Amino acid sequence: MTATTGTDTAANAIRTSLGIAGVLALIVGVLVLVWPSKTAIVVTAIIAVYAIAAGLVYAGLGIFVRGKGGWSRVGHVVLGIVFIVAGVIAFSNLSQTKDWLALFLGIAVGIMWVVEGIVALSTLSTSSSKSWSVFFAIISIIAGILLLLSPLWGAVVLWWLLGISLIVLGIINIVRAFSFGSFGTRRG
Template sequence: MSTESAAEKSAVNGIRTALGIGGVLSVIVGILILAWPGKTAMVVTAIIAIYAIAAGLVYAGLGIFSKNRGGWSRVGHIVLGIVFIIAGIVAFLNLGQATAWLALFLGILVGILWIVEGVVALSTLGDAASRGWTIFFAIISIIAGIVLLFSPIWGATVLWWLLGIALIVLGIIQIVRAFRFGKQDL
């Protein structure tokens, strides 16, 4: 076996392994979302809280230890770091409420984004290749956005379930790709 083919086989095996691990993790997370949606959402909220605390420590450290920044920049970094740290700690102390707030926030945010997306689609009607589909898309987007604004928690729950289903489906596809990657179709 030549060095080139050994390197190629090693690269293919590495890619197959990465695809397989990514697929399995995707399926596991998707199943967790569907089986325990509330608990999984709390875990996601806890991860975000950990990130907030870590980012806060970094910002505070930049403000405290950076000699190249001006006074206001250093103060700004320290204040931002403290805000991140406090937000992370508060989220941990009230994990259930923080999870509900995050769902509410995301539901409202997605609702607003869908309304804006629908309005933007309508503004491009003059350039649209298919005016009918553009109008249809815009109307559906605006209606879905309004529904999310009036019931953001319900909307976030539906989006969470759809994410779980999508992760399972895409994870299975990724696992199949891992087994098929690098094999020549006959």
């Protein structure tokens, strides 16, 4: 019988965390790829629950926290009401909200990629690798424009990439969990 040291306990905790995170990522990734629409609706519902919970917190801050000025209190209550209303509206038609969120995501990412490409071009003078910066900027701007031209299609592709990434990262974390601490350690 061997006594468990603090190092062994920490290694086991890390190993368990990696394994659980890996399994969860793998499951979510598979769900995203196998049932993309249903999984997107579940994600939309989670966002709606978050909006309602955040709304209750903001409203509570405005109502119950002492020491805030009048406008701060009103602002928190109004923000809370906006969050709650948004969450309730999202729940009233999750499928339509899912589509709206996909459109919003496609447009937002498209804009970010165009801006990121422009920023990369604007920093060329300080870049240590000008050719890679130009290449990155061109790809980023083209990808952003394509996403803006078809944001829903782009959101679908991003959703697939998310699913694939989660599966790959989940498998990697599971492998890491089984191999964590096994290299270079000897048990006597």
